[in-house]
Amino acid sequence: MSQTNATPIGATPTDTAQSHDAILEVQHLRKVYGSGPTAVEAIGNLDFSIRPGELVCIVGPSGAGKTTFLRCVSGLLQPTSGAIVLEGKTVNGPPEGMAVVLQEYGRSLFPWLTVQQNIELPLLEKKLDKATRQSLIAESLEAVGLGGSASKYPWQLSGGMQQRVAIARAIAFQPHVLVMDEPFAAVDAQTRAELEDLVRTIWKTMGVTVLFVTHDIDESVYLGQRVIVLSSAPTMVLEEVIIDLPEVRDQLSTRALPEFADLRTQVYELIQRAKHERYSPTPASAA
Numbered sequence: 001m002s003q004t005n006a007t008p009i010g011a012t013p014t015d016t017a018q019s020h021d022a023i024l025e026v027q028h029l030r031k032v033y034g035s036g037p038t039a040v041e042a043i044g045n046l047d048f049s050i051r052p053g054e055l056v057c058i059v060g061p062s063g064a065g066k067t068t069f070l071r072c073v074s075g076l077l078q079p080t081s082g083a084i085v086l087e088g089k090t091v092n093g094p095p096e097g098m099a100v101v102l103q104e105y106g107r108s109l110f111p112w113l114t115v116q117q118n119i120e121l122p123l124l125e126k127k128l129d130k131a132t133r134q135s136l137i138a139e140s141l142e143a144v145g146l147g148g149s150a151s152k153y154p155w156q157l158s159g160g161m162q163q164r165v166a167i168a169r170a171i172a173f174q175p176h177v178l179v180m181d182e183p184f185a186a187v188d189a190q191t192r193a194e195l196e197d198l199v200r201t202i203w204k205t206m207g208v209t210v211l212f213v214t215h216d217i218d219e220s221v222y223l224g225q226r227v228i229v230l231s232s233a234p235t236m237v238l239e240e241v242i243i244d245l246p247e248v249r250d251q252l253s254t255r256a257l258p259e260f261a262d263l264r265t266q267v268y269e270l271i272q273r274a275k276h277e278r279y280s281p282t283p284a285s286a287a
């Protein structure tokens with residue numbers, strides 16, 4: 001186990017990113033649901049940042065507050081205190097420079113629209129001309145390996161293909177930050193491996209910043225440049241692990257590396273610690 005990869009937040013490259021060239025800053029984020037004695041403090045104090053072009057994975061125990069955090073990041077939920085800052089602007093609603101891919105592709109694609117129409121929908125809001133929209137749709141479908149599926153309906157496609165459409169829709173939007181919320185939790189293992197490789201390919205070819213939330217420890221190590229491990233709710237950053245695996249990754253050879261096993265063990269142990277350790281957050285009623 002390589003302990004040198006585990007670096008408590010506050011004394012890491014993240015610190016530099018926060019003060020210099022962060023694209024996404026999570027600044028002392030706190031979220032309390034409700035008030036009084038029944039209040040639930042989901043996020044205690046989240047504080048980290050992401051540099052442009054990074055691929056960062058977030059893992060944490062069940063109920064850690066990942067969904068709450070992503071709802072704040074995507075502007076769907078107002079934090080109790082603290083802020084999300086994207087490209088220097090505080091997020092107060094769905095930000096222009098961000099696209100989100102959710103786990104439930106079945107609910108995120110409109111079944112009465114074709115693949116092409118599903119991808120086009122967010123582009124209409126951007127007021128792009130038809131030729132630009134058509135070329136973005138064609139390029140994004142090619143990028144996810146669905147070049148011939150533009151006129152199909154989502155229900156004519158497998159689950160993995162539907163998730164590819166959701167990814168195509170996200171990248172056609174040309175986001176600066178791509179947020180993925182457990183996007184492969186509902187697909188089979190083989191499809192999941194293919195989609196993981198697709199994410200890395202898109203990340204490398206498009207240069208987009210990716211924030212990838214997952215329950216899957218192996219997935220976080222395989223995909224990320226660093227893995228941020230969250231504590232149990234009320235969430236804070238427990239630790240972050242730098243993934244210093246070779247840039248070119250392969251499902252067989254990368255996962256067979258001893259370094260991969262070390263990193264997986266390290267993240268696993270952190271999550272076990274997160275489940276069993278108690279933190280002393282601010283009382284929710286003080287919100």
Ligand SMILES: Nc1ncnc2c1ncn2[C@@H]1O[C@H](COP(=O)(O)OP(=O)(O)OP(=O)(O)O)[C@@H](O)[C@H]1O
Binds near residue numbers: 040060061064067
């Ligand atoms: N709308 C809400 N009202 C009150 N409490 C909530 C609400 N949404 C979430 N919570 C609570 O906030 C905490 C964090 O929940 P959240 O769903 O964000 O965690 P999660 O990490 O996404 O969970 P999982 O890994 O199981 O999907 C939990 O204690 C949950 O019960």
